[in-house]
Amino acid sequence: MVGVRVGEDGEADGSFPQGRDAGWPIVGAVWFAWGMEILWVLMALVLLGFVLLPVLRRRRGMIEQVAPGHPDAADPADYGFALEEELDIRMPGPDQDLLDVLDVVQHTQDYRAARQLLAGTGAEGERRWQRVQAFAGAASLELRQRPGGVGQTPGGQWLRVWRAEAPKDAGGAAVHAEFLVQQAWRTSTPGTDEFRIIMEEARAACGDAALFAPDDPIPHIIELSVARGLGYPRSDFEQLWLKILDRAPAHMGAHLAALHYWCEKWHGSRELAYSFAEAAAARAPRGSLLAAMPLFAVFEHLPEVNLVSSFYRSEVVTKALHGALHAVHSARPDDPMLAHVRHLLLFFLVRAERWAEAMNQLLHIDGHVGALPWTLAADPAAEFAVYRALAVAGYEANGGNPATLPH
Incomplete structure (x- = not known):
């Protein structure tokens, strides 16, 4: 040595x-x-x-996935769940009439089927709002895929023709207003001149749509996003909100849109957002999904980094979870907003390791992932698939199997 x-x-x-x-x-x-x-x-x-x-x-929106072949890994296919590549990212739940019309419009570039569908959809309900969003989103996506150029027709041309040929059609005006809002958020940055210009155009389009259908809450619901983007003063925002309450006081989609304005990251605070959500839940009529609003408020204020392992079993989260579960159990099976609440429930139930309850939500929503929180991810289908696999693995690790899961 x-x-x-x-x-x-x-x-x-x-x-x-x-x-x-x-x-x-x-x-x-x-x-x-x-x-x-x-x-x-x-x-x-x-x-x-x-x-x-x-x-x-525990970074927001991310969770560890069990590797294939690991003893804790489980196969979602054993439960009849859809393959990841088969998951529909366009909508939170099924709406076959909308899918059929979207296929017709996009293949023929003829807007008339969309106009007819909206004309036959109740103005005060949630489904009309979802369909307006879907048509606007389809036109926006087409334009992004085919922006046009020399000798090329830009995508979403059917919406331009709709507005040109039926300028006073309330459905077309609402879809156009929502299209402009989505374009602003997708193609520009809040606070820039480009963003403001598009949002001001959307604001004018909302006014036009409201003139064509004075009792329709949708033009005002669309303007909620404009108000958030342009930073309406609170007095102006509250005046806009009163117009919606006069027309559709229990509209869940409107409440979710308004919640964003009151959030800490926009023009409010955690306290204001919680207060808004809890007030909506307190005045919710029997069978309304507004009782789930506090869970959405909690989601909007999740910490970017969570150092407390029991956060998702804390009192504030547990209380919001129970409110949302009660709302789901009390709601009409055909409520168009039911899938939205179930998707968020899946997220929280998996985080709280409440595996059987998470599996129950999966039985109702699997196949569609066009809802929070998945739509915030770059690949919504992949994000949903991670949580689904974790739910299955946790369920089986605690003695569950396909035979013991009630359908």
């Missing part, structure tokens, strides 16, 4: 020892000191890992 001689000044001189035991007590002490330093470093890294691992796992 060789060592390092330590001189009288405490520095190593680089020479070998001049005898079998020369210098070894001192050298041994040096090696011992170094070993202790390394040991402390390793212990610090281990402790740091315990702190950082929950942080990395």
Whole structure:
């Protein structure tokens, strides 16, 4: 063995020892000191890992996925769930009439089927609002895919023809207003001149749509997004909100749109958003999904980094979860907003490790992922599939299997 001689000044001189035991007590002490330093470093890294691992796992919208082949892995296909590539990202739940009309409009570029469908959809209900959003979204997506150019027709041309040929049609005016709102959010940055110009155009389009259908709440619901983007003063926003309450006081879609304005990241605060959501839940008529509003308020204020492992089982989350579960159990099976609430319930129930209840939500919503929180992800279908796999794995780890899951 060789060592390092330590001189009288405490520095190593680089020479070998001049005898079998020369210098070894001192050298041994040096090696011992170094070993202790390394040991402390390793212990610090281990402790740091315990702190950082929950942080990395709990970033908002992200959750660890069980690797294929892992003992905890389970196959969602055993439960008859759709393949990831088959998940429909356009809507939160099924609406076959809308899908059929969308196919016709996009293949023929003829707007008349869309106009007829909206004309036959009740103005005060949730379904008309969802269909307006779907038609506007389809036109916006077409335009993004085919922006046009020399000798090329831009995508979404059917909407332009609709507005040109039926300028006073209330349905077409509402779809056009919502199209402009979606274009502003998708193609420009809030606060820029481009964003403001598009939003001002959308604001004017909302006014036109309201003139063609004075009792229709949808033009005013669309304007809620304009108000958020342009930063309406609270007095102006509240006046707009009163117009909606006069026409559709229990409209869930309108309440969700208004909630954004009151959130901390826009023009309100956590307290104002919670207050708005809780007031809506308190005045919700029997069978209304407004009782689920507090859960949406909690979601909008989730911490970017959560250091508390029991956060999703905390009192505030548990109370909001129970309100949403009660709303789901009391709602009409055909309520168009039911799927929206079930999707958010799945997110929270998985995070809270309430596996059986999460599986129950999956039985109702699997196949469609066009809702929060999945639509915030770059790949909504993949994000939904992660949570679905976790729900299945957790359910089976606690003794569940396809045979024990009630349908």
